[in-house]
Amino acid sequence: MPKIDYVVSEKVCTACGGCEAICPVGAPRADQLRSEIKHEEDCSNVNLFKEECSYCVDCYACERVCPILDGFPGDDEFDNVRFVKAGRSPMPGQDGGVTSQILKSLFEQGEIDCAFGLARNEKWETEVLLMTQASDVAKTSGTKYNYMPIISGMKEIIRDVTQKYEKIAIVGCPCQAHAARLLKDNLTDKITIILGLVCMESFSYENLCQHIIPDMMELNIEDVVKMDFAKGKFVVTSKTGEVKRIPIKDIAEFARDGCHHCVDYTAYYADISLGSVGAGNGWNSVIVRTEAGEECLSKISELELTDDVNVDFLKKLVDTKHKNNAWNYKDFMERVWTIGYPNRIEHLGYEVPWKREPINIQKYSLQAKSD
Numbered sequence: 001m002p003k004i005d006y007v008v009s010e011k012v013c014t015a016c017g018g019c020e021a022i023c024p025v026g027a028p029r030a031d032q033l034r035s036e037i038k039h040e041e042d043c044s045n046v047n048l049f050k051e052e053c054s055y056c057v058d059c060y061a062c063e064r065v066c067p068i069l070d071g072f073p074g075d076d077e078f079d080n081v082r083f084v085k086a087g088r089s090p091m092p093g094q095d096g097g098v099t100s101q102i103l104k105s106l107f108e109q110g111e112i113d114c115a116f117g118l119a120r121n122e123k124w125e126t127e128v129l130l131m132t133q134a135s136d137v138a139k140t141s142g143t144k145y146n147y148m149p150i151i152s153g154m155k156e157i158i159r160d161v162t163q164k165y166e167k168i169a170i171v172g173c174p175c176q177a178h179a180a181r182l183l184k185d186n187l188t189d190k191i192t193i194i195l196g197l198v199c200m201e202s203f204s205y206e207n208l209c210q211h212i213i214p215d216m217m218e219l220n221i222e223d224v225v226k227m228d229f230a231k232g233k234f235v236v237t238s239k240t241g242e243v244k245r246i247p248i249k250d251i252a253e254f255a256r257d258g259c260h261h262c263v264d265y266t267a268y269y270a271d272i273s274l275g276s277v278g279a280g281n282g283w284n285s286v287i288v289r290t291e292a293g294e295e296c297l298s299k300i301s302e303l304e305l306t307d308d309v310n311v312d313f314l315k316k317l318v319d320t321k322h323k324n325n326a327w328n329y330k331d332f333m334e335r336v337w338t339i340g341y342p343n344r345i346e347h348l349g350y351e352v353p354w355k356r357e358p359i360n361i362q363k364y365s366l367q368a369k370s371d
């Protein structure tokens with residue numbers, strides 16, 4: 001049984017979709033709340049002429065891309081930061097539009113040939129969008145605080161026999177940036193750039209758009225044009241310009257289970273992390289963490305970058321998230337990595353046993369077929 005089973009049963013799954021992306025047989029499926037993994041017994045009553053049922057063949061590939069099983073970054077989320085700037089762009093966006101501008105500019109220069117992001121309709125129902133050209137980027141503009149397993153989208157790219165896409169950008173919350181980093185380290189170096197979004201929490205569609213906004217804030221979801229978190233409040237703006245606010249503490253309990261156990265605020269594993277906290281209105285805080293991130297940012301046209309960013313405030317919110325979501329994940333890691341057979345732990349702590357040497361997924365596909 002793969003260790004992701006414990007991640008799910010102990011309600012710490014982020015629903016990033018990493019396991020779904022890598023599984024060679026399609027056993028896990030992530031939705032907005034968690035992954036569900038099918039085992040052989042789940043398929044015993046299925047009529048295979050009518051219904052597809054792919055079950056786990058214990059290859060353990062998924063364990064290598066699960067952000068929970070890899071472990072959280074630790075207390076100092078700034079120990080890999082190269083520099084922090086405030087940034088804005090001409091693109092319309094949630095804050096300074098820097099995320100959209102980076103994607104647009106990379107498409108225009110041929111530096112990427114596809115990118116994953118999240119689009120929404122009038123009812124704020126979301127879908128993972130595979131962007132393939134600069135003109136697609138605007139479709140994903142703005143923050144949706146309801147969650148989708150963006151990394152699941154990588155499944156199609158990994159399986160695509162034509163290998164159509166070679167230079168992939170991924171935008172996502174810290175958990176998704178982490179899964180993308182693990183996919184890059186373990187499976188595919190086609191992920192060119194990982195843009196992480198600073199993130200305190202996210203919600204299911206039902207809790208956010210069918211309860212908090214209509215019931216607690218008395219707004220019709222189809223009238224909402226923007227959602228934001230600012231100064232301790234959840235702020236919703238309607239088409240008519242009406243602005244409604246509710247204290248974050250009143251809605252925090254409705255966040256997803258995985259978010260209550262998440263201790264990565266600034267997307268530690270991204271190449272560039274983007275947020276609003278620490279920067280002025282209409283600006284982004286832009287946190288550059290890797291050489292790829294630094295190189296990428298230097299190529300982006302039409303960006304205004306300044307040093308006017310309050311890093312201490314960002315760090316304060318890192319501490320707040322760590323304090324609010326404190327749980328004994330070191331104990332969890334030690335426990336799950338030593339349960340059952342085969343015992344795959346070498347170090348007690350959170351270093352993964354295989355130390356991220358790349359895996360060959362073809363090998364597992366063959367195993368799956370012969371089973």
Ligand SMILES: Cc1cc2nc3c(=O)[nH]c(=O)nc-3n(C[C@H](O)[C@H](O)[C@H](O)COP(=O)(O)OP(=O)(O)OC[C@H]3O[C@@H](n4cnc5c(N)ncnc54)[C@H](O)[C@@H]3O)c2cc1C
Pocket residue numbers: 091092093094095096097098099100101116117118119140141142143144145146147148150171172173197198199200201202229274275276277284285
């Ligand atoms: C759930 C969530 C919580 C956040 N919490 C904070 C916070 O506490 N403090 C803070 O400073 N910033 C937070 N942010 C980040 C902030 O809201 C902006 O996304 C960020 O500043 C980038 O702004 P922008 O103007 O560059 O974005 P834009 O140029 O408008 O681009 C938005 C990008 O975000 C992607 N996106 C939108 N919604 C989601 C989603 N649910 N999951 C994955 N990708 C998505 C889109 O695909 C698009 O690429 C949060 C973001 C999310 C998604």
Ligand code: SF4
Pocket residue numbers: 002019022023024025026027028037055056057058059060061062063
């Ligand atoms: S088949 Fe492999 S990748 Fe898929 S769920 Fe099972 S252990 Fe994980």
Ligand code: SF4
Pocket residue numbers: 004007008012013014015016017018019020028030034035065066067068069179
């Ligand atoms: S890889 Fe992501 S979706 Fe899968 S079990 Fe881990 S956290 Fe959940």
Ligand code: SF4
Pocket residue numbers: 014147173174175176199200201202258259260262263264
């Ligand atoms: S708080 Fe943000 S990064 Fe953490 S699990 Fe929730 S959505 Fe993912």
